[in-house]
Amino acid sequence: MIEVNNLTKEFSNKKGLFDVDFKVEKGQIFGYLGPNGAGKSTTIRHLLGYVKPQKGQAKINGFDCWSESEKIHGQLGYIPGEIAFVEGMSAVDFLNLMSGMRGTKSNEKRNELIARFDLDIKTPVRKMSKGMKQKLAIISAFMHDPEVIILDEPSSGLDPLMQREFVDLLHEEKKKGKTILISSHIFSELEDTADIIAIIRHGKLIKTQDVHTLREEMAKNIYEVEFQNQEDVHSLMNSDLAISNHEGNKATISVDRDVNEIFKYLSRYKIKKFDVPKQRLEDIFMKYYNDKEEHL
Numbered sequence: 001m002i003e004v005n006n007l008t009k010e011f012s013n014k015k016g017l018f019d020v021d022f023k024v025e026k027g028q029i030f031g032y033l034g035p036n037g038a039g040k041s042t043t044i045r046h047l048l049g050y051v052k053p054q055k056g057q058a059k060i061n062g063f064d065c066w067s068e069s070e071k072i073h074g075q076l077g078y079i080p081g082e083i084a085f086v087e088g089m090s091a092v093d094f095l096n097l098m099s100g101m102r103g104t105k106s107n108e109k110r111n112e113l114i115a116r117f118d119l120d121i122k123t124p125v126r127k128m129s130k131g132m133k134q135k136l137a138i139i140s141a142f143m144h145d146p147e148v149i150i151l152d153e154p155s156s157g158l159d160p161l162m163q164r165e166f167v168d169l170l171h172e173e174k175k176k177g178k179t180i181l182i183s184s185h186i187f188s189e190l191e192d193t194a195d196i197i198a199i200i201r202h203g204k205l206i207k208t209q210d211v212h213t214l215r216e217e218m219a220k221n222i223y224e225v226e227f228q229n230q231e232d233v234h235s236l237m238n239s240d241l242a243i244s245n246h247e248g249n250k251a252t253i254s255v256d257r258d259v260n261e262i263f264k265y266l267s268r269y270k271i272k273k274f275d276v277p278k279q280r281l282e283d284i285f286m287k288y289y290n291d292k293e294e295h296l
Protein backbone atom coordinates (compact mmCIF):
# COMPACT_ATOMS: atom_id res chain seq x y z
CA MET A 1 0.00 0.00 0.00
CA ILE A 2 1.15 3.54 -0.77
CA GLU A 3 0.20 6.39 1.57
CA VAL A 4 1.01 10.03 1.01
CA ASN A 5 -0.05 12.37 3.81
CA ASN A 6 0.17 16.16 3.58
CA LEU A 7 3.35 15.82 1.56
CA THR A 8 4.95 19.22 1.16
CA LYS A 9 8.22 20.28 -0.45
CA GLU A 10 8.68 23.87 -1.47
CA PHE A 11 11.71 24.62 -3.65
CA SER A 12 13.45 28.00 -3.49
CA ASN A 13 11.60 29.05 -6.67
CA LYS A 14 8.25 28.50 -4.82
CA LYS A 15 7.52 25.44 -6.95
CA GLY A 16 7.09 21.98 -5.48
CA LEU A 17 4.41 19.98 -3.68
CA PHE A 18 1.83 21.33 -1.30
CA ASP A 19 -0.20 19.17 1.12
CA VAL A 20 -0.53 16.27 -1.28
CA ASP A 21 -2.70 13.49 0.15
CA PHE A 22 -3.60 10.15 -1.40
CA LYS A 23 -3.70 6.45 -0.78
CA VAL A 24 -3.20 3.51 -3.14
CA GLU A 25 -4.59 0.28 -1.74
CA LYS A 26 -3.23 -3.18 -2.46
CA GLY A 27 -4.67 -4.42 -5.77
CA GLN A 28 -5.34 -0.92 -7.01
CA ILE A 29 -3.96 1.05 -9.96
CA PHE A 30 -3.67 4.75 -9.21
CA GLY A 31 -3.32 7.11 -12.16
CA TYR A 32 -1.37 10.26 -11.31
CA LEU A 33 -2.22 12.76 -14.01
CA GLY A 34 -0.85 16.23 -14.52
CA PRO A 35 0.77 18.56 -17.03
CA ASN A 36 4.53 19.07 -17.34
CA GLY A 37 6.02 20.50 -14.19
CA ALA A 38 2.95 19.70 -12.03
CA GLY A 39 4.86 17.74 -9.37
CA LYS A 40 4.48 14.10 -10.39
CA SER A 41 8.19 13.26 -10.45
CA THR A 42 8.77 15.17 -7.21
CA THR A 43 6.11 12.99 -5.55
CA ILE A 44 7.72 9.86 -7.00
CA ARG A 45 11.17 10.93 -5.79
CA HIS A 46 9.70 11.15 -2.28
CA LEU A 47 8.21 7.66 -2.64
CA LEU A 48 11.60 6.28 -3.67
CA GLY A 49 13.21 7.90 -0.65
CA TYR A 50 15.45 10.25 -2.67
CA VAL A 51 14.01 13.42 -1.13
CA LYS A 52 13.22 14.34 2.46
CA PRO A 53 9.77 15.89 2.86
CA GLN A 54 9.56 19.35 4.35
CA LYS A 55 6.25 18.43 5.90
CA GLY A 56 4.08 15.34 5.83
CA GLN A 57 5.06 11.81 4.99
CA ALA A 58 5.19 9.20 2.24
CA LYS A 59 4.86 5.55 3.25
CA ILE A 60 5.06 2.26 1.36
CA ASN A 61 3.70 -0.87 3.05
CA GLY A 62 3.86 0.95 6.37
CA PHE A 63 7.51 2.01 6.06
CA ASP A 64 8.52 5.67 5.95
CA CYS A 65 9.98 6.32 2.48
CA TRP A 66 12.69 8.62 3.82
CA SER A 67 13.82 7.14 7.14
CA GLU A 68 13.20 3.47 6.25
CA SER A 69 13.96 3.53 2.53
CA GLU A 70 16.26 0.49 2.68
CA LYS A 71 13.28 -1.64 3.83
CA ILE A 72 11.24 -0.52 0.85
CA HIS A 73 13.52 -1.03 -2.12
CA GLY A 74 13.36 -4.84 -2.18
CA GLN A 75 9.59 -4.76 -2.61
CA LEU A 76 9.58 -1.98 -5.19
CA GLY A 77 9.63 -1.92 -8.99
CA TYR A 78 10.21 1.40 -10.70
CA ILE A 79 10.32 2.91 -14.18
CA PRO A 80 11.85 6.38 -14.14
CA GLY A 81 10.57 9.18 -16.40
CA GLU A 82 13.93 9.59 -18.04
CA ILE A 83 15.76 6.33 -18.32
CA ALA A 84 19.51 6.57 -17.97
CA PHE A 85 21.25 3.26 -18.62
CA VAL A 86 24.98 2.69 -18.42
CA GLU A 87 25.85 3.06 -22.10
CA GLY A 88 28.55 0.41 -22.46
CA MET A 89 26.23 -2.35 -21.30
CA SER A 90 24.00 -4.74 -23.19
CA ALA A 91 20.44 -5.31 -22.00
CA VAL A 92 21.40 -8.63 -20.42
CA ASP A 93 24.32 -7.00 -18.54
CA PHE A 94 21.90 -4.42 -17.18
CA LEU A 95 19.34 -7.02 -16.12
CA ASN A 96 22.08 -9.10 -14.46
CA LEU A 97 23.26 -6.01 -12.59
CA MET A 98 19.75 -5.26 -11.34
CA SER A 99 19.12 -8.88 -10.32
CA GLY A 100 22.46 -8.92 -8.48
CA MET A 101 21.70 -5.71 -6.59
CA ARG A 102 18.27 -6.95 -5.59
CA GLY A 103 19.46 -10.45 -4.78
CA THR A 104 16.83 -11.97 -7.10
CA LYS A 105 17.04 -15.77 -7.01
CA SER A 106 14.92 -16.82 -9.99
CA ASN A 107 15.11 -15.66 -13.60
CA GLU A 108 11.75 -17.19 -14.48
CA LYS A 109 9.69 -14.02 -14.61
CA ARG A 110 12.50 -12.13 -16.29
CA ASN A 111 12.68 -14.68 -19.12
CA GLU A 112 8.90 -14.62 -19.47
CA LEU A 113 8.94 -10.84 -19.81
CA ILE A 114 11.82 -10.83 -22.31
CA ALA A 115 9.83 -13.22 -24.53
CA ARG A 116 6.59 -11.35 -24.02
CA PHE A 117 8.04 -7.97 -24.97
CA ASP A 118 10.19 -9.51 -27.68
CA LEU A 119 13.41 -7.80 -26.61
CA ASP A 120 16.77 -8.80 -28.07
CA ILE A 121 18.77 -8.70 -24.85
CA LYS A 122 22.17 -8.96 -26.55
CA THR A 123 21.76 -5.50 -28.10
CA PRO A 124 24.05 -2.88 -26.53
CA VAL A 125 21.97 -0.24 -24.78
CA ARG A 126 23.56 2.52 -26.91
CA LYS A 127 22.16 0.89 -30.04
CA MET A 128 18.64 0.61 -28.64
CA SER A 129 15.68 2.64 -29.86
CA LYS A 130 13.56 4.58 -27.34
CA GLY A 131 10.94 1.84 -27.43
CA MET A 132 13.53 -0.89 -26.80
CA LYS A 133 14.88 1.03 -23.81
CA GLN A 134 11.35 1.38 -22.50
CA LYS A 135 10.83 -2.39 -22.82
CA LEU A 136 14.06 -2.96 -20.93
CA ALA A 137 12.85 -0.63 -18.17
CA ILE A 138 9.53 -2.51 -17.98
CA ILE A 139 11.29 -5.88 -17.71
CA SER A 140 13.60 -4.53 -15.03
CA ALA A 141 10.68 -3.06 -13.05
CA PHE A 142 8.61 -6.25 -13.01
CA MET A 143 11.13 -9.12 -13.16
CA HIS A 144 11.63 -9.47 -9.38
CA ASP A 145 7.84 -9.65 -8.83
CA PRO A 146 7.66 -6.58 -6.58
CA GLU A 147 4.66 -5.82 -4.36
CA VAL A 148 4.61 -2.13 -5.20
CA ILE A 149 5.20 -0.76 -8.69
CA ILE A 150 5.81 2.89 -9.52
CA LEU A 151 5.79 3.85 -13.18
CA ASP A 152 6.64 7.28 -14.57
CA GLU A 153 5.08 7.59 -18.06
CA PRO A 154 5.67 3.91 -18.76
CA SER A 155 4.27 3.47 -22.25
CA SER A 156 5.99 6.40 -23.95
CA GLY A 157 7.86 5.06 -26.97
CA LEU A 158 5.99 1.74 -27.12
CA ASP A 159 4.19 0.83 -30.35
CA PRO A 160 0.43 0.10 -30.08
CA LEU A 161 0.94 -3.67 -29.99
CA MET A 162 3.42 -3.42 -27.12
CA GLN A 163 1.23 -0.86 -25.36
CA ARG A 164 -1.59 -3.41 -25.43
CA GLU A 165 0.78 -6.03 -24.03
CA PHE A 166 1.79 -3.63 -21.30
CA VAL A 167 -1.85 -2.85 -20.38
CA ASP A 168 -2.50 -6.62 -20.16
CA LEU A 169 0.54 -7.02 -17.90
CA LEU A 170 -0.76 -4.27 -15.60
CA HIS A 171 -4.17 -5.95 -15.33
CA GLU A 172 -2.53 -9.27 -14.46
CA GLU A 173 -0.33 -7.67 -11.81
CA LYS A 174 -3.32 -5.87 -10.33
CA LYS A 175 -5.21 -9.17 -10.11
CA LYS A 176 -2.27 -10.60 -8.17
CA GLY A 177 -2.80 -7.83 -5.59
CA LYS A 178 0.05 -5.53 -6.55
CA THR A 179 -0.11 -1.85 -5.65
CA ILE A 180 0.55 0.27 -8.75
CA LEU A 181 1.05 3.99 -9.28
CA ILE A 182 1.31 5.26 -12.86
CA SER A 183 2.15 8.86 -13.53
CA SER A 184 1.37 10.41 -16.87
CA HIS A 185 0.57 13.69 -18.56
CA ILE A 186 -1.74 11.96 -21.03
CA PHE A 187 -5.10 10.66 -19.95
CA SER A 188 -5.17 7.89 -22.57
CA GLU A 189 -2.18 6.22 -20.90
CA LEU A 190 -4.32 5.76 -17.77
CA GLU A 191 -7.81 5.26 -19.17
CA ASP A 192 -7.58 1.49 -19.68
CA THR A 193 -5.83 0.73 -16.44
CA ALA A 194 -6.42 3.14 -13.55
CA ASP A 195 -9.05 2.54 -10.86
CA ILE A 196 -8.57 6.01 -9.44
CA ILE A 197 -7.28 9.09 -11.16
CA ALA A 198 -5.83 12.01 -9.25
CA ILE A 199 -5.02 15.23 -11.05
CA ILE A 200 -2.16 17.39 -9.88
CA ARG A 201 -1.48 20.98 -10.99
CA HIS A 202 1.05 23.39 -9.58
CA GLY A 203 1.93 20.93 -6.82
CA LYS A 204 -1.61 20.53 -5.52
CA LEU A 205 -4.12 17.73 -6.02
CA ILE A 206 -7.19 19.25 -7.61
CA LYS A 207 -9.35 16.18 -8.17
CA THR A 208 -9.32 12.55 -7.10
CA GLN A 209 -11.95 10.39 -8.72
CA ASP A 210 -12.84 6.70 -8.76
CA VAL A 211 -13.02 5.85 -12.48
CA HIS A 212 -15.62 3.08 -12.08
CA THR A 213 -18.08 5.31 -10.21
CA LEU A 214 -17.56 7.96 -12.81
CA ARG A 215 -18.22 5.55 -15.67
CA GLU A 216 -21.43 4.28 -13.99
CA GLU A 217 -22.66 7.78 -13.29
CA MET A 218 -21.95 8.84 -16.83
CA ALA A 219 -23.67 5.83 -18.36
CA LYS A 220 -26.94 6.25 -16.49
CA ASN A 221 -27.36 9.96 -16.61
CA ILE A 222 -27.36 11.20 -20.17
CA TYR A 223 -29.86 10.48 -22.94
CA GLU A 224 -30.09 12.02 -26.38
CA VAL A 225 -33.57 12.13 -27.86
CA GLU A 226 -34.50 13.06 -31.40
CA PHE A 227 -38.19 13.90 -31.79
CA GLN A 228 -40.31 13.57 -34.90
CA ASN A 229 -41.73 17.05 -34.24
CA GLN A 230 -39.71 20.02 -33.10
CA GLU A 231 -42.53 21.42 -30.93
CA ASP A 232 -42.27 18.35 -28.72
CA VAL A 233 -38.85 19.58 -27.62
CA HIS A 234 -40.53 22.72 -26.27
CA SER A 235 -43.14 20.67 -24.52
CA LEU A 236 -40.38 18.61 -22.95
CA MET A 237 -38.66 21.78 -21.80
CA ASN A 238 -41.77 22.63 -19.79
CA SER A 239 -41.63 19.27 -18.06
CA ASP A 240 -39.67 18.54 -14.90
CA LEU A 241 -37.04 16.57 -16.81
CA ALA A 242 -33.68 18.32 -16.82
CA ILE A 243 -32.76 19.32 -20.37
CA SER A 244 -29.05 19.98 -20.51
CA ASN A 245 -29.00 20.84 -24.20
CA HIS A 246 -31.40 21.21 -27.15
CA GLU A 247 -31.18 22.07 -30.81
CA GLY A 248 -33.86 21.71 -33.50
CA ASN A 249 -35.75 18.52 -32.79
CA LYS A 250 -33.02 17.08 -30.54
CA ALA A 251 -32.69 17.30 -26.77
CA THR A 252 -30.21 15.96 -24.25
CA ILE A 253 -31.75 14.87 -20.96
CA SER A 254 -29.55 14.51 -17.93
CA VAL A 255 -31.32 12.86 -15.05
CA ASP A 256 -30.62 10.73 -12.05
CA ARG A 257 -34.03 9.08 -11.94
CA ASP A 258 -35.18 5.65 -13.06
CA VAL A 259 -34.97 5.16 -16.82
CA ASN A 260 -38.53 3.71 -16.82
CA GLU A 261 -39.89 7.05 -15.70
CA ILE A 262 -38.20 8.71 -18.64
CA PHE A 263 -39.60 6.16 -21.09
CA LYS A 264 -43.06 6.65 -19.61
CA TYR A 265 -42.75 10.35 -20.09
CA LEU A 266 -41.38 10.11 -23.62
CA SER A 267 -43.98 7.56 -24.71
CA ARG A 268 -46.47 10.36 -25.35
CA TYR A 269 -44.24 11.71 -28.17
CA LYS A 270 -43.15 10.35 -31.52
CA ILE A 271 -39.46 9.60 -31.09
CA LYS A 272 -37.16 9.30 -34.08
CA LYS A 273 -34.03 8.28 -32.24
CA PHE A 274 -32.99 7.53 -28.65
CA ASP A 275 -29.35 7.28 -27.75
CA VAL A 276 -27.15 6.87 -24.66
CA PRO A 277 -24.03 8.75 -25.73
CA LYS A 278 -20.62 7.56 -24.69
CA GLN A 279 -19.25 10.52 -22.87
CA ARG A 280 -15.53 10.42 -23.09
CA LEU A 281 -13.85 10.30 -19.72
CA GLU A 282 -11.02 12.21 -21.28
CA ASP A 283 -13.32 15.18 -21.97
CA ILE A 284 -14.34 15.31 -18.33
CA PHE A 285 -10.79 15.15 -17.06
CA MET A 286 -9.48 17.62 -19.58
CA LYS A 287 -11.81 20.18 -18.05
CA TYR A 288 -9.99 19.89 -14.74
CA TYR A 289 -6.68 19.64 -16.44
CA ASN A 290 -7.15 22.94 -18.28
CA ASP A 291 -9.57 25.08 -16.36
CA LYS A 292 -8.82 24.73 -12.69
CA GLU A 293 -5.92 27.11 -12.51
CA GLU A 294 -8.06 30.03 -11.37
CA HIS A 295 -9.46 27.98 -8.48
CA LEU A 296 -6.06 27.27 -6.96
Ligand SMILES: Nc1ncnc2c1ncn2[C@@H]1O[C@H](COP(=O)(O)OP(=O)(O)OP(=O)(O)O)[C@@H](O)[C@H]1O
Nearest residue numbers: 011015016034035036037038039040041042043185
Ligand atom coordinates in the same frame (compact mmCIF):
# COMPACT_ATOMS: atom_id res chain seq x y z
N1 LIG B 1 15.37 20.53 -7.25
C1 LIG B 1 14.51 21.44 -7.70
N2 LIG B 1 14.73 22.76 -7.50
C2 LIG B 1 13.86 23.69 -7.93
N3 LIG B 1 12.71 23.40 -8.59
C3 LIG B 1 12.43 22.10 -8.81
C4 LIG B 1 13.30 21.05 -8.38
N4 LIG B 1 12.77 19.87 -8.75
C5 LIG B 1 11.60 20.18 -9.38
N5 LIG B 1 11.40 21.51 -9.42
C6 LIG B 1 10.23 22.20 -9.97
O1 LIG B 1 9.06 21.66 -9.35
C7 LIG B 1 8.00 21.56 -10.30
C8 LIG B 1 7.52 20.12 -10.36
O2 LIG B 1 8.46 19.33 -11.07
P1 LIG B 1 8.26 17.78 -11.41
O3 LIG B 1 9.49 17.30 -12.08
O4 LIG B 1 7.83 17.09 -10.18
O5 LIG B 1 7.05 17.84 -12.45
P2 LIG B 1 6.36 16.67 -13.27
O6 LIG B 1 4.90 16.73 -12.96
O7 LIG B 1 7.04 15.39 -13.06
O8 LIG B 1 6.58 17.16 -14.76
P3 LIG B 1 6.90 16.38 -16.14
O9 LIG B 1 5.58 15.80 -16.61
O10 LIG B 1 7.35 17.48 -17.01
O11 LIG B 1 7.93 15.35 -15.86
C9 LIG B 1 8.55 22.07 -11.61
O12 LIG B 1 8.17 23.42 -11.75
C10 LIG B 1 10.06 21.96 -11.46
O13 LIG B 1 10.74 22.93 -12.21
